[in-house]
């Protein structure tokens with residue numbers, strides 16, 4: 001019977017009696033099948049019994065038989081003396097020996113190559129008594145530590161690898177426990193914010209770098225999404241927040257705070273974040289570029305719209321022609337005022353060249369490279385005035401299908417020419433005055449204020465003062481506009497200008513019609529100079545054009561609206577559809593009608609032959625293509641006259 005079966009283990013009894021009053025412990029069973037190395041030695045340090053694990057290790061047969069094994073054969077020799085003394089002490093005095101580092105012997109190795117190295121571990125010993133006997137023994141329990149050490153080393157290696165990985169990551173990583181204290185920080189986190197591990201480990205993560213909003217307002221930790229991850233267990237993300245650097249500057253970041261769970265319990269969170277300063281900068285640059293493009297697009301659209309409106313008008317303006325004293329005085333005034341930003345009010349009868357003067361003022365000002373924008377106040381429907389001046393946003397009124405830029409905005413940096421300014425409706429005059437004074441306004445349907453820098457040049461053929469007295473024009477607007485009035489004299493007061501103007505018009509019109517240049521005779525010039533010119537320069541231009549049309553050959557034929565004394569000199573055989581009425585002034589419509597009738601008469605006389613010798617085109621002195629074009633414009637169809 002193995003010795004061990006007859007022993008009472010004080011240790012086992014002590015341990016188990018803590019759980020219940022009495023537990024029958026089958027000592028032998030425990031001894032034999034313990035996963036630890038166990039042996040019984042007597043006071044002479046002879047091993048009397050040895051358990052299965054140890055037996056296997058020593059290569060002994062796995063029986064229950066007692067052994068008589070020399071103590072030295074169990075352990076390495078260097079342990080012998082001291083260890084033997086300690087074991088003897090345990091048996092004699094009953095004091096336990098706890099955790100002495102030893103290494104086991106491996107009999108087989110010793111036999112083969114004399115090596116003594118075996119398992120490393122801790123040896124503990126307790127005194128046990130033989131049941132019913134008086135002899136004491138020592139129960140030895142050996143715990144192998146090399147596996148444990150290897151596991152610890154492996155764990156450390158694993159930890160190091162993880163740390164290396166985490167440190168190699170470009171994103172900042174923080175670990176926080178369930179109280180919000182920092183447990184881990186990687187190198188990127190330190191690089192981004194400057195906080196070193198020793199600054200943050202064990203301290204509140206939020207208090208260190210998430211404590212305030214960028215504008216300095218406090219950011220309570222109760223509102224912190226990072227912390228919320230370990231209270232509500234959800235992943236929280238932020239892409240519009242700031243962390244604070246050690247130097248007190250904020251860094252824009254995007255982050256993810258992921259909860260950490262252990263056995264279902266929230267233990268903290270891991271925060272991964274990245275510095276998005278560059279991205280922000282790029283976004284801002286993109287945004288700025290986009291706004292710039294939008295602005296340029298808007299500007300282009302404005303210019304396009306304006307050019308569409310103006311294309312015909314601008315083509316008609318050449319240089320100011322004239323040499324009369326009256327015109328020279330006007331030009332001197334223009335020269336004086338052009339370079340300033342003063343408002344100019346151009347006064348004069350219809351057709352005296354007020355618009356030309358306005359354009360000359362703009363062209364001679366420092367704003368010349370900016371737009372001159374014209375509003376013909378007489379042609380704007382009353383209900384559209386506001387939109388015309390200030391613009392509107394889409395949907396601000398019925399028919400406002402898209403945003404529209406107002407003329408004031410278009411003229412920003414340049415000049416706004418208010419032609420026929422006396423026609424502005426009274427109820428809009430106040431708003432316009434405010435905009436002109438403040439140099440700011442809002443589009444219809446918009447509350448955003450637009451600031452501009454606009455010079456005003458206005459023109460009228462009305463007596464504006466009389467309009468003010470009659471209550472049709474606001475006095476304050478009148479004074480605002482008429483800081484510098486320029487009077488353009490009528491043609492009848494500029495007799496000296498008639499010749500140069502007539503010659504220039506004749507040259508231009510001949511060129512335009514593609515025919516040989518014609519000349520005005522001295523007599524014709526005298527005739528023109530003695531005319532009253534109620535329609536002023538526009539009328540002069542019309543008469544010259546009409547004369548060119550009627551001319552067949554080399555001699556210019558002044559006709560139609562000429563005064564009686566001129567008309568008396570008209571050559572016989574002049575083609576005319578109907579006799580010209582005895583009137584000094586022809587309206588444009590009258591003139592067009594006469595032109596049409598003349599054309600029809602000529603066409604009839606050539607039996608509707610347009611080109612060739614004695615064709616209608618030749619008779620009229622124009623190219624066949626010009627005549628064909630004009631027939632189309634006047635809707636003259638042969639079929640209607642057969």
Ligand SMILES: Nc1ncnc2c1ncn2[C@@H]1O[C@H](COP(=O)(O)OP(=O)(O)OP(=O)(O)O)[C@@H](O)[C@H]1O
Pocket residue numbers: 316317318319320321322348349350351352353354355356357419459461501537538541
């Ligand atoms: N000094 C000038 N030299 C050359 N052409 C001129 C001159 N003055 C006026 N004109 C021509 O006469 C026509 C009428 O001129 P403009 O439109 O400037 O007159 P206005 O006074 O503004 O007329 P309205 O009062 O009808 O608006 C235009 O075709 C213009 O080119």
